[in-house]
Amino acid sequence: CQINGFKTAIETNGTIPINFQIDWVCVSPKEGSELIVKSGNELKVVYPQLGQDLKELESLKFDHFFLQPMDGDQGRKNTDQTIQYCLENPAWKLSIQQHKLIGMP
Numbered sequence: 001c002q003i004n005g006f007k008t009a010i011e012t013n014g015t016i017p018i019n020f021q022i023d024w025v026c027v028s029p030k031e032g033s034e035l036i037v038k039s040g041n042e043l044k045v046v047y048p049q050l051g052q053d054l055k056e057l058e059s060l061k062f063d064h065f066f067l068q069p070m071d072g073d074q075g076r077k078n079t080d081q082t083i084q085y086c087l088e089n090p091a092w093k094l095s096i097q098q099h100k101l102i103g104m105p
Contacts, residue, residue, distance in 0.1 A: 011044075012037060029057070044095055046070050047082045058091050066095035075100075 009024035014037035018025060025040030031049040039061035045052065047067045058065060067086055069079040079096075086092045099105075 014038075027062070042066060044068055047085065048078060054085070054089070054092070058089075065092045067092045068095040068097065071097070071100055 007023040008021075009026070010018065010022050011026040011028060012018070013030050013033055014027040014035045015033050017036050018040075024042075025037070026042045026044055027035075027037050027040050028044040028046070029035045029052070030046075031051055041062065042064040043057060043060060043062040044066040045054065045057060045068065047054075047069060049070070054067075067082045069075065069082040072078075083094060086094050
């Protein structure tokens with residue numbers, strides 16, 4: 001669905017249906033939200049989040065599954081847990097926010 005030679009992409013929390021053509025769909029569900037968009041190119045989940053069933057999410061129709069450590073007071077612990085989960089569950093790949101690792105806001 002190139003427009004004027006450009007490809008289009010969207011990142012969404014997946015709570016509103018996508019009813020238009022788009023080249024790349026990234027869904028990043030949030031705790032407590034109803035997931036409507038259940039297929040796309042990539043699923044990017046902030047980890048850990050209470051109430052999320054990663055095995056259930058893994059059954060959705062996405063090409064790529066990414067786990068991203070939750071930032072904050074427990075950032076280091078969350079990163080370690082995220083890495084461990086990815087090692088034990090190879091369908092998931094680690095996604096990091098590089099700007100946070102180097103101290104950029």
